Amino acid sequence: MAVPFFDVQYNLEPEVKDELLARWKQVLDHGYFVNGPEILELEQDLAQFLGVPHVVACSNGSDALVLALKAAGVKPGDEVIVPSFTFFASAGSVARLGATPIFADVHPATLLICPRSAASLVTERTKAVMPVHLYGRPVDVGVLKSTLKAAAGREITVVEDAAQAIGAVHADGPCGGLGLTAGFSCFPTKNLAAAGDAGFATSRDEKTAERMRRLRQHGGGRQYYHDEVGFNFRLSALQAAALIQHLPRLVEWNAARYTGAQHYAELFGGASLGDKLTAPEVIPGHVFHQYVIRTPRRDELMNHLRALDIGCAVYYPLPLHLQPCFQYLGGFAGQLPTAELAAKEVLALPIYPGVTAEQRQTVVAAIVDGLK
Numbered sequence: 001m002a003v004p005f006f007d008v009q010y011n012l013e014p015e016v017k018d019e020l021l022a023r024w025k026q027v028l029d030h031g032y033f034v035n036g037p038e039i040l041e042l043e044q045d046l047a048q049f050l051g052v053p054h055v056v057a058c059s060n061g062s063d064a065l066v067l068a069l070k071a072a073g074v075k076p077g078d079e080v081i082v083p084s085f086t087f088f089a090s091a092g093s094v095a096r097l098g099a100t101p102i103f104a105d106v107h108p109a110t111l112l113i114c115p116r117s118a119a120s121l122v123t124e125r126t127k128a129v130m131p132v133h134l135y136g137r138p139v140d141v142g143v144l145k146s147t148l149k150a151a152a153g154r155e156i157t158v159v160e161d162a163a164q165a166i167g168a169v170h171a172d173g174p175c176g177g178l179g180l181t182a183g184f185s186c187f188p189t190k191n192l193a194a195a196g197d198a199g200f201a202t203s204r205d206e207k208t209a210e211r212m213r214r215l216r217q218h219g220g221g222r223q224y225y226h227d228e229v230g231f232n233f234r235l236s237a238l239q240a241a242a243l244i245q246h247l248p249r250l251v252e253w254n255a256a257r258y259t260g261a262q263h264y265a266e267l268f269g270g271a272s273l274g275d276k277l278t279a280p281e282v283i284p285g286h287v288f289h290q291y292v293i294r295t296p297r298r299d300e301l302m303n304h305l306r307a308l309d310i311g312c313a314v315y316y317p318l319p320l321h322l323q324p325c326f327q328y329l330g331g332f333a334g335q336l337p338t339a340e341l342a343a344k345e346v347l348a349l350p351i352y353p354g355v356t357a358e359q360r361q362t363v364v365a366a367i368v369d370g371l372k
């Protein structure tokens with residue numbers, strides 16, 4: 001049985017498409033494609049859903065991180081500590097502001113930023129740290145903050161990369177409300193998906209959120225008057241309408257991902273693979289944007305699965321400290337061993353809400369066969 005890695009149609013069932021078309025027709029009728037009433041409606045819906053008071057809708061998750069960093073005061077010459085094992089935009093957003101990403105290693109058990117590694121990188125120029133809730137698993141931001149404070153002798157501002165973590169919750173609160181600011185992505189493969197690029201930034205602090213609102217629109221509160229140089233990071237009203245339409249289904253979709261992860265865990269638990277494979281922990285609050293196993297025989301297994309038409313993917317094959325565009329920072333192989341090993345071993349399996357129990361059984365049976 002073929003198992004697709006992802007199928008965009010899962011959230012576009014016929015009745016959803018009809019609702020979406022009706023909603024898009026409203027936008028076509030009122031004609032406010034930019035800054036239309038859907039933007040505020042979406043921001044209010046998201047604030048309520050997340051339990052974070054201020055939401056600023058914007059063009060995509062990468063731009064949301066730029067807003068979040070700039071509003072947190074990051075400027076040229078500052079250093080921002082970022083895990084090396086993440087999607088490019090976590091560090092790209094820092095570099096886009098003329099600041100320097102400083103790469104920390106990740107923890108082997110979670111693949112999230114390692115507080116001890118981050119603390120070893122603190123300097124006088126450290127302006128912020130960016131925990132990434134990778135694959136939808138919440139970072140323990142409280143521990144990260146206190147470890148950095150002990151190393152720096154001052155508070156280090158936290159800017160969360162919550163691009164993969166909409167709806168994820170830590171015991172200390174929701175992702176997106178654990179730092180000063182955060183950026184989320186609604187790219188079509190994300191847990192909450194637009195029909196194109198979309199994203200949003202969050203903050204618990206009203207003034208900081210107001211600054212993000214201004215920065216989204218060329219740094220001005222009033223048309224043609226500019227307090228600072230900002231960006232054009234506005235969200236299309238058509239995308240906002242799509243997100244308003246999908247949001248009520250997100251709890252159900254996230255629950256389906258979680259149930260899928262529990263089922264995979266059971267199947268792997270019964271498969272006696274020993275140290276040939278490590279399955280991810282299924283912890284409360286995780287939203288399983290990706291379900292990522294580790295195996296030292298990753299490339300061989302990936303080829304085996306693909307030959308059987310079973311979708312799988314590598315997030316991410318090269319840590320950021322080894323990316324060509326960051327060579328000016330002097331990164332070298334062996335510098336961050338846990339991130340480097342993870343890049344060789346990780347493999348994401350189908351976890352989107354449309355995956356059936358039978359398909360998961362097929363995936364695990366194929367893996368057991370491939371690793372025997």
Ligand SMILES: Cc1ncc(COP(=O)(O)O)c(C=O)c1O
Pocket residue numbers: 060061062063086087089090132161163164184185186187197198199
């Ligand atoms: C961890 C992380 N950060 C940032 C982004 C950027 O989001 P976008 O693709 O919407 O710009 C993504 C998207 O894949 C991501 O996974």
